[in-house]
Amino acid sequence: MIWNKLSAVWRKELRDAVRDKRAMKLAFLPPVYMVVFFALGIGLAIHFQNPEERDIELAVAGQDEALTAWLVENRISIKEAPSDPYAAIEAGELDYALVLASEPVPPGSKEPRTATLVYNASNQKVHGAVGEVRSLLYRYNAVEAAVNILARGLSPKLVNPIAVREANVASEQQMGGLILGGVPLLLLMCAMMGSVGFAADMTAGERERKSLESLLLNPVPSFVLIVGKWLAAVALTLAVISLCQLLLFIALYFLPFNEIGLRVSVGLYAMVGIFVALVPVAFIAAALQLALGILSRSFKDAQTYMGFLIILPMVPFFVIVTNPGLYESWHLWVPLLGHQTVLKNLLLGEAIPLMAYPAFWLSALPVSALALWLAARQIRRAKVIYG
Template sequence: MKTTLTVFLKEVRENLRDKRTVMSALLYGPLLGPVIFVMIMHTVLTRELDKADQPIKVPVIGAQYAPNLIDALRQQGFVPQPPVADPEAAVRNQDADIVLRIPEDFGKAWRQGETSQVELIYDSSQRDTDGSVDRVKRMLDAYVRHQGAMRLVARGLSPAMMVPVSIDERDQATPQSRAGQLFAMMPYFFVLTIFMGGMYLAIDLTAGERERQSLEPLFANPVPRWKVFLGKLSAICVFSLVSLVISVIGFGICGRFIPAERMGMVLDLGPSFAVRVLLMMLPLIILLASLQTLVAAFAKSYREAQTYLSVLMLVPALPSILLSAMPIKVANWMYAVPLLGQQVGITQLLRGGELGMQQIAMCFASGLVLAIVVALITAHVYRSERLAISV
């Protein structure tokens, strides 16, 4: 173990002097994700909440044909704006979120007790308009129900006749489960942090040294190759682990700035969440470090290894893409699948679901078994004499 420790300390010491490695592993990788993620979520949520609290301004065409309707909408926070010449173009060009058009025969149909029609012009492909459209629809729906009830009362009929079935909605979503749905991409940031934390170190300790022709004199020493590999792997794992810890702490701190409470959500990223995330992620540190070293071992130059590992970076994203695209019911067997188990487990933590030590142990054990297999394969590759040759 003395040889492994010597290699480990040497690699850690040398890479701590490399500003590129330190900035990538201990700054950009672990902190950029939480900062960007929280900034985006904070901006989006704050903007939506501010729009929901403010009166909604909507251009109205033909407001003079339905003064009672406009007055009723005003009481709900509706602020009519001057009409636009081309409402369709205004919506497409995002000059207006939504336009209300009232036809000239609205009053005539109303007086005759017929159905009066209004038009809502909007573009559903514009994501920023969803809140405004929903608010206007709710306002119009409230006005329609009220006026419909008044018509029945005027004819001596009970408004209850128009409601043969009463729907009692009971949403089982909790404040924390709603937050888990919104922050479902967070597990991928943790995996990406591990990957970025060890990537440049894995490239430099294998393909980089191979390109500099420094592996050959290292392998010429009368020590087992697996000890050299274990020392290098340990150095990569330490950088990845530190990167992950910084990222988890970063999310815990930055998460306090997200206005989740104003959205009726609870986001718990405290110490308990951090400890369980670290337990589930520990095997992935060894697994990804071994994979990176294995892939970098087949590259003849630093740049070539960067290309290979950039492609490999897409692999951890697959479980996140799968779970976001398909409504999969969580089952116990998922925790036994590396990467998928971590994605499901962290998502359950965010949603406030049940995640016992059995599920955490399954994540840990399955990931560790696969990590050992990949590490043994990489150690076998390290025995090859071609690894030290850069041509």
């Protein structure tokens, strides 16, 4: 009989939620927006980091044939700078310029030739091009110094006694983690906020419509009533998570990560693992939302209080970002904290701890049960029913 009553409550709440078009839009549109903005941001980052697609046109003031020839050889277009490049850059008429010495330095002079790279650092779109020009200037300076040392019959090692080399042992998939660092936060936000509108309508909304009292007149225990509402909220949250994962999978498949030397390959195994890891988060989110909805005076108050739940996944995200090497085995037992590391490893195709999924489920069930027990105790109070 209990299972029949639980199933009846679940079907009733699920039917009411599907009929509420406004709540459906509130639940399923935010994942679309978040994934679209994520894809646009990543696409712009790839565009600005890809030197092959960047057409750099450098305004040069002054004369230095050797330096300008070096820049042209490295695919830099040279044009004549205005009479006052500093004023032009301050006024926004010019993005950046290279100001050379007004008078050429004679060969063999002990005074170095000056080259000033002028730009406005507050203009975000110039940093990629300015960084590339700066790198070329440093390389030209090293080559010129080596040539001058050789002309005097000395070894270039006198100027550069240490040959610095870099060896990056990270794979292309691991380098993709630099871009995918915010994806776990996006997934957790979808899981935490997927059923906000539904949970508010199941609790505070029913009280405003005066239907909560008639619902409590049925011979159904309070805990069964709350669990039925919770199961409906969990089912809707999992639907939102599935939509978010599907859109994210499509975005990662079509984004041109290979243009900047990265490989991001998120397969079906990773997506299934991510979904299983997010199910306990949906349990906690739905239980907390129902508990807050029972204690809220109105539907708007319930939505306001539930909106603060979005802070919960942000706290562990900033902890991981500020301490990238921080990981302890007990993190898996803290809801939302261990998810950050495990979701990132799944996206990068790396191994995850064996106790990850048991820890997620075993830590989520007590929190969910406590929140549901508190909601069940409050739902039959006269203050809650009649406001």
